[in-house]
Amino acid sequence: MELVCNQVLLDRGTWKLHADACFTEGRHLVTGPVGCGKTTLALVLSGCEKPGKGRVHKPGVRSVLLSLQFPEYQVTGSTPREEICSWQILPEQVLKECGLAGRQDDDIESLSQGELKTLHLACVLSRNDDVLILDEPFSTLDPYGKGWVCDRISQRNTGITLVMTHEQSFFPRVDHIWDMAAGNITYVGRVPECLPRWMHAPAALRGLLEQGIIPSNISREDLRGAACRTRA
Amino acid sequence: MITIRGLKFRTLTIGHLDVPPGWTVLAGLNGSGKSSFIECFTGFSTFSGEISIDAKPVGGCPTGWLPPFPDRGFVFNTVEDEVASPLRFAGVPCKETQRRLLVLAERAGILELLDREVQTLSGGEKVLAALATALATDPVVLLIDEAFSSLDPGTRDRVEEVVRVYGPRYVIEATHDTGRALMRDQVILLEKGNILAMGPPQEVIGRLRGTPFEPLEMVIDGAGL
Numbered sequence: 205m206e207l208v209c210n211q212v213l214l215d216r217g218t219w220k221l222h223a224d225a226c227f228t229e230g231r232h233l234v235t236g237p238v239g240c241g242k243t244t245l246a247l248v249l250s251g252c253e254k255p256g257k258g259r260v261h262k263p264g265v266r267s268v269l270l271s272l273q274f275p276e277y278q279v280t281g282s283t284p285r286e287e288i289c290s291w292q293i294l295p296e297q298v299l300k301e302c303g304l305a306g307r308q309d310d311d312i313e314s315l316s317q318g319e320l321k322t323l324h325l326a327c328v329l330s331r332n333d334d335v336l337i338l339d340e341p342f343s344t345l346d347p348y349g350k351g352w353v354c355d356r357i358s359q360r361n362t363g364i365t366l367v368m369t370h371e372q373s374f375f376p377r378v379d380h381i382w383d384m385a386a387g388n389i390t391y392v393g394r395v396p397e398c399l400p401r402w403m404h405a406p407a408a409l410r411g412l413l414e415q416g417i418i419p420s421n422i423s424r425e426d427l428r429g430a431a432c433r434t435r436a
Numbered sequence: 437m438i439t440i441r442g443l444k445f446r447t448l449t450i451g452h453l454d455v456p457p458g459w460t461v462l463a464g465l466n467g468s469g470k471s472s473f474i475e476c477f478t479g480f481s482t483f484s485g486e487i488s489i490d491a492k493p494v495g496g497c498p499t500g501w502l503p504p505f506p507d508r509g510f511v512f513n514t515v516e517d518e519v520a521s522p523l524r525f526a527g528v529p530c531k532e533t534q535r536r537l538l539v540l541a542e543r544a545g546i547l548e549l550l551d552r553e554v555q556t557l558s559g560g561e562k563v564l565a566a567l568a569t570a571l572a573t574d575p576v577v578l579l580i581d582e583a584f585s586s587l588d589p590g591t592r593d594r595v596e597e598v599v600r601v602y603g604p605r606y607v608i609e610a611t612h613d614t615g616r617a618l619m620r621d622q623v624i625l626l627e628k629g630n631i632l633a634m635g636p637p638q639e640v641i642g643r644l645r646g647t648p649f650e651p652l653e654m655v656i657d658g659a660g661l
Contacts, residue, residue: 237588239558274505317504318466343586344504346466346612347648370588373615373652407589408652424648424655431656 205229205264207335207364209389212248212258221245221255221387231357231365231376233422235404236384242368245389246270246339249366262335265364269333273340275324283309284323291327302326317344322352329356334363342371350374354423372406375422395421438577438606443485447629448472450485458621459600459607461637463614463649468626470610474501474579477608489576489606500570500604502583507554507562515541515557515565516550522572536572543602544568545594560591567598577606585611592616614641615651 209223221241227249236242247253249260250270262268272278281287285308288295299305302322304315315323321344328336338357342350350373357367357376367376381392383403392398396418399405405413412419412430419430438455448469462470475481477494478501487494503509512518519540523533541547544564549557554565563583570578578599584592596616599607609620617623623640625633633640644650 238560238586238591316466316471322466340586344466344582346464347614348465350612351648372589373613374648406652408656411653412656424652427652428655 205334205364206262207249207265207268207366208261208263209245209249210259210261212255212260214244214248214253214255216244219387221248223248223258223389225382225389225391227364227366228380229362229364230379231360232367232380232382233375233378234366234368234382234384234389235370235402237370237404240384241387241389242370242384243273243339244387245384246337246366246368249335250337265334267333268335268337269328269331270337271325271328271339271341273343275320278324279312279320282312284312284315285309287312287323288327291331293327293330298323298326298330318346318349321345322349325353325356329353329360332362335366336360336363337366337368339368340370341367342369342374347374351424358423370404374424377421377423377426437490439486439488441486443476443483443487445476445481445483445485446472448476448483449629450631453624453631453634455606455608455624456622457605459603459609461617461620461623462608462610462626463612463617463623463640464626464632467628469629470626471581472629473624473626474581474608474610477501477577477579497576498573500573500575500578502563502566502570502578502580504582505586506566506570506583507557507559509566510554510562513553514550515546515552515554518554518565519546519550519568519572522569526573540568540572543571544598560587560595563587563591563595564598567595571602571604575604577608578603580607580609580611582610582612584609584616585613612649614644614649615653617641618651 207227209225212223214221221244248255250268280290284304285295288298299308341353354374354376378395381398381402383390383392392402399418400413417430419426440450440453443450462473464470476483477499489497510518520533520537541550546564618637620637623637625640
């Protein structure tokens with residue numbers, strides 16, 4: 205199973221997306237500043253936007269799911285129960301997981317941004333789509349929510365998972381890292397070997413790397429563990 | 437000083453609170469009352485209790501408000517019309533509006549963007565345009581409700597520098613980013629509508645060790661490096 209961008213070019217006048225990349229099975233982190241093209245790439249990879257040149261191939265892929273940054277653009281149910289059922293999953297487990305047990309029949313618009321995002325992510329992460337593309341999954345979540353999303357992404361061991369984010373404090377365990385800048389995507393490499401080359405690494409990780417410490421992965425637990433082992 | 441007495445609004449309950457001038461961060465989980473706290477200053481909501489700023493009722497004080505994803509509140513097509521709109525609504529004469537528009541745009545670093553349509557701006561540029569608009573009427577307090585959380589670190593540094601240099605006497609910011617909160621003047625920690633702690637950032641954020649609120653830098657430092 206692969207998701208391949210073959211010399212993709214999308215021209216938006218003053219700004220262009222160039223992508224030549226192959227995403228294999230595993231968890232991929234795509235990082236870069238606001239405006240670098242992460243969302244545009246997500247739209248192209250999911251088939252929501254057609255590139256002007258080049259093609260996106262999906263050999264072996266049966267289903268692709270894109271989770272948008274703003275869940276309100278993707279919500280169709282008028283209550284949490286309706287919303288969960290619309291994803292063809294059973295409500296009980298999801299309601300409990302996102303802290304909405306007992307609120308299944310509330311007006312969906314009464315949920316806070318964070319609650320709506322958590323509900324949406326609990327739905328998309330409960331499915332088993334071959335390709336799952338998460339565009340800024342951490343936005344509007346509090347630190348507990350971010351930690352929960354990291355755990356859920358880290359547990360996704362099948363298919364291709366792409367996490368597009370500029371988050372600097374919370375990361376799931378990933379297999380590959382990609383950097384994006386000014387519409388171009390560059391493969392940094394496989395984790396952990398690639399970490400010293402990661403352009404958008406958070407300052408705290410850079411501090412570890414400067415001391416010659418390479419953590420086994422980039423979750424909080426991995427960074428804390430690496431620092432602890434050094435002290436020992 | 438901002439003084440709050442007997443405040444009740446939604447789940448928010450504050451009996452007695454004095455907030456000194458400076459950049460104050462509101463921290464807490466989703467649903468802890470951060471946005472409700474900010475909303476009490478905007479003039480859009482009715483609450484019970486009293487809030488005054490430098491001894492004047494909050495209703496009589498100009499405030500600047502940056503809601504989450506502030507570009508969604510843009511009303512006009514061009515950056516110039518958007519930033520000038522509070523001045524035009526206030527009936528400021530054209531020449532004076534033009535003069536102040538240029539000052540605001542220069543301070544926010546968006547002079548070259550004034551002719552651009554707001555929807556063509558990058559995420560950081562949109563926040564800078566919204567910030568210039570919020571500062572147009574010389575507010576006494578600037579309210580920032582997670583407005584910077586969608587920015588990457590470099591862009592956020594640039595936006596925060598504008599607030600630091602040109603912001604008003606009081607800045608109140610709701611954020612989940614406790615790493616950034618360490619750089620502010622004071623932190624108010626909210627839980628279920630109540631104040632759990634208030635004080636210098638190192639002291640309040642230090643109480644969050646071992647929780648997901650702990651800044652990544654502290655996670656690593658705390659491990660002994």
